[in-house]
Amino acid sequence: MHPILKPALRRGWRDLNTVQCGVTPAHARLLGPVDTATGSFLSLLDGTRGLPLLREEGKRMGLPDGHVDALLRRLAHAGLLDDATGGGPAADALRARADTMDRLRPDLAALSAVTPHPDDGIRKLAARRATRVRVQGTGRVGALVASVLSGAGVGQVDVMDGGCVEPWDVAPGGLPADSVGQRRDAAARRAVRQAAPGRPPRHPEARTTGERPLSLVLITPRDGLDAYAPAPSTAEPLVAAGTPHLYAGVIEGTGVVGPLVLPGVSACAGCLALEATDRDAAWPRMLAQWHSGHRRQVPACDLALATAVAGLAAAHALAFLDGAEPAAAGVRWLAATPRFAWRAQRLTAHSDCSCGAGEQVKGEHTSVDREPHETMTGVTA
Known part of the structure; x- marks a missing residue:
């Protein structure tokens, strides 16, 4: 082990005997009492020394045995310590790729700041490299989500979409202007490759199956209605296969992120449809009208809002892939222009849905957030 004080957490002396590591309340820790010799010793925890050398340095500085x-x-228990050489073979392989590692150092620092054990950060970053996700829909939201996931170290990012790139699909970090007229899926794949920090290692299962197991699907339709009111039939194969999937999009002036569907555990698209119909008997009729006919106009998709939606969706996806508590499961995050204030809408698995997630709520199904129908503003003609 080569201990290093987590570099992402800035240090400062609160008084003569107390060191604060970290700035924000979510991550800051206080260390004390710290005498002068111990304070000087902390500067040696930079990852360049192993335990035997650190013990020798401690003796030279007059620190007592042990x-x-x-x-x-103490530092490890407080979550303040990293191991510059830990993480196992996958982490070693990642460190050996200096160009890739340099691209991912900010991500490693961020993972280190929020994980407790000394080698958690590098383990999670290395694990991303063996992960496969799929992004369905490559408009202003989806193409950017795919590029962010690739740039953050996800080893394989597949994209699915049809048609050709339109001028209004172009967005910074997503599909470039010179891709207009090209196939959307091909253009998005190029963007994903360009965002990738390096060629990931081949997954062991890929040697026999031809591809890695699918860990997550992000459904990011260019028509935001399909993210706000997703069709259950679209996700049926994912639910049947037990594949987690996350919705994200922009409808009119509202950004939507979630829910993250854990099949059989949390609310799915079928649950949302049944819940909406329970709240409003006219919902199926309205939805059919919104989907019917040929839409000639370009759908509203504010660029700044689409970028925020893509970022939040990618953040939730990465947290899930890294093994964090799935905060978007059973929750949909909504933000509307021009205030852009994100709020959480709690979603309940429906007892009548075939996905099975609502079995535990049979007989006690209730509506939590009666949006959007009871919050619409009346208009008098």
């Missing part, structure tokens, strides 16, 4: 090991245990 003090260095006790201090390191």
